[in-house]
Amino acid sequence: MKDVIENKLKLRSVKPTAMRLLVLQALLNEKKALSLNELETILEHADRTTIFRTLKTFQEKFLVHRVYDGSGMVKYAVCDDDCNCSLQENHLHFLCTKCSTTYCLKDAPIAIPTIPKGFKAKYANYLIEGSCSSCN
């Protein structure tokens, strides 16, 4: 597991500090999008500001992407190794309203909608709400 995490950081030219390894490990272990609060709970001894800064670095390097699932807290999910977080690579997110888990539906491609002339899209957030397979 440690190798996988270190390789992921290396691939994105991110120096593997202890905190970065911990945060990435937590995100990979949980297999779902996590909020800063949730990460803080998992990483008991880590400082909130440091976790936040780590997430910001990860986001800049396309290691994680943001998910807005309407819970009021932005969540973070691990990107695939070849992801550059472009609009074309975007995928659906699914919020289970029963267990509050947010999933990345990476196999659900989305057509990019046509937006008015003169507008430039940088980020899009597609969310489906419902109940997940563990809750059904």
Ligand SMILES: [Zn+2]
């Ligand atoms: Zn569920």
Ligand SMILES: [Zn+2]
């Ligand atoms: Zn995702």
